[in-house]
Amino acid sequence: MLIYITIDPSFFSGSQTQLGFAVFHSISAFCNAGFSTLSSGLYQPGFRYNYSLHYIIAFLIILGGLGFPIVFNYYKLVRHFLLNKFRQLTGQKSYYHIPNLININTRIALITTGSLIFAGFVFFMLSEFHHSLEGLSIKGKIAGAFFGSVTARTAGFNTVDMMLFTPATILFYFVLMWIGASPASTGGGIKTTTFALALMNVVSMAKGKDRIEVFGREIANESVRRAFAVIFLSFLVIGLAVLILMITDGVFGLSRIIFEVISAFGTVGLSLNVTPGLSAGGKWVLIVTMFLGRVGTLTLMVGLFRKLRSLQYHYPTENILIN
Numbered sequence: 001m002l003i004y005i006t007i008d009p010s011f012f013s014g015s016q017t018q019l020g021f022a023v024f025h026s027i028s029a030f031c032n033a034g035f036s037t038l039s040s041g042l043y044q045p046g047f048r049y050n051y052s053l054h055y056i057i058a059f060l061i062i063l064g065g066l067g068f069p070i071v072f073n074y075y076k077l078v079r080h081f082l083l084n085k086f087r088q089l090t091g092q093k094s095y096y097h098i099p100n101l102i103n104i105n106t107r108i109a110l111i112t113t114g115s116l117i118f119a120g121f122v123f124f125m126l127s128e129f130h131h132s133l134e135g136l137s138i139k140g141k142i143a144g145a146f147f148g149s150v151t152a153r154t155a156g157f158n159t160v161d162m163m164l165f166t167p168a169t170i171l172f173y174f175v176l177m178w179i180g181a182s183p184a185s186t187g188g189g190i191k192t193t194t195f196a197l198a199l200m201n202v203v204s205m206a207k208g209k210d211r212i213e214v215f216g217r218e219i220a221n222e223s224v225r226r227a228f229a230v231i232f233l234s235f236l237v238i239g240l241a242v243l244i245l246m247i248t249d250g251v252f253g254l255s256r257i258i259f260e261v262i263s264a265f266g267t268v269g270l271s272l273n274v275t276p277g278l279s280a281g282g283k284w285v286l287i288v289t290m291f292l293g294r295v296g297t298l299t300l301m302v303g304l305f306r307k308l309r310s311l312q313y314h315y316p317t318e319n320i321l322i323n
């Protein structure tokens with residue numbers, strides 16, 4: 001509905017076409033698909049300066065990328081609050097206890113998501129102020145930087161000319177696309193909680209702790225091990241795909257190929273105009289990379305390998321020299 005009322009009807013043949021555009025793009029944005037019926041995406045003339053549309057798309061991307069468990073978490077909290085208010089207004093016995101509905105996973109995912117969006121916004125504004133954002137008003141630059149930060153994390157829409165990106169922005173996009181969205185969401189990447197756990201583990205080790213403690217909780221070692229396994233496998237898949245593409249389509253250059261591979265792994269959909277020109281073998285490499293990135297390499301390995309029923313033994317423990 002919001003998309004429908006913010007787009008110019010003169011660009012469409014009728015109200016049905018306009019409604020179809022709104023429905024298509026709302027689903028594409030929430031599902032972090034990045035597909036558009038416009039030939040140039042949201043950079044299409046007539047849409048590239050529609051900042052209201054950009055903000056609506058951006059918030060749909062964020063909502064879809066947060067993950068359904070987080071959305072349901074806050075649904076329960078809002079429902080509890082509204083029921084409490086309703087009981088107060090109707091003279092019933094009210095209860096003021098607010099249960100701890102927001103779990104540790106939700107908090108970590110939200111903080112990481114907010115931090116990445118803010119960092120991406122600031123970096124994009126500084127790096128692209130006189131490049132892809134050149135010629136826009138301050139309002140347009142803010143909208144462009146915010147959208148650029150959001151869309152890099154598995155969405156795939158673009159409101160600026162990406163061929164004007166500075167090398168610094170491309171490098172920063174590597175990180176944002178690699179991290180991606182949150183678990184159980186419509187987005188890809190290694191996930192925000194995986195990145196956060198790895199970061200917290202490094203901080204805990206620097207402090208001399210043998211465990212991760214956050215928000216009055218201790219993170220299970222299994223989660224930490226899984227996080228580092230996911231990170232290692234992501235580097236393995238991305239590195240192998242880049243190596244093969246450099247052999248088959250090295251004419252495009254290393255940085256552009258890395259961008260395409262990470263975009264494929266994170267199922268982002270952004271491109272520096274390399275994918276259309278790839279050889280058939282190169283396109284198959286990206287197809288396999290997209291599949292592994294979306295399904296999850298660790299998930300695939302767990303499904304393929306036979307799981308041990310139990311481990312009823314322990315070998316003597318020894319430390320390995322690291323660094």
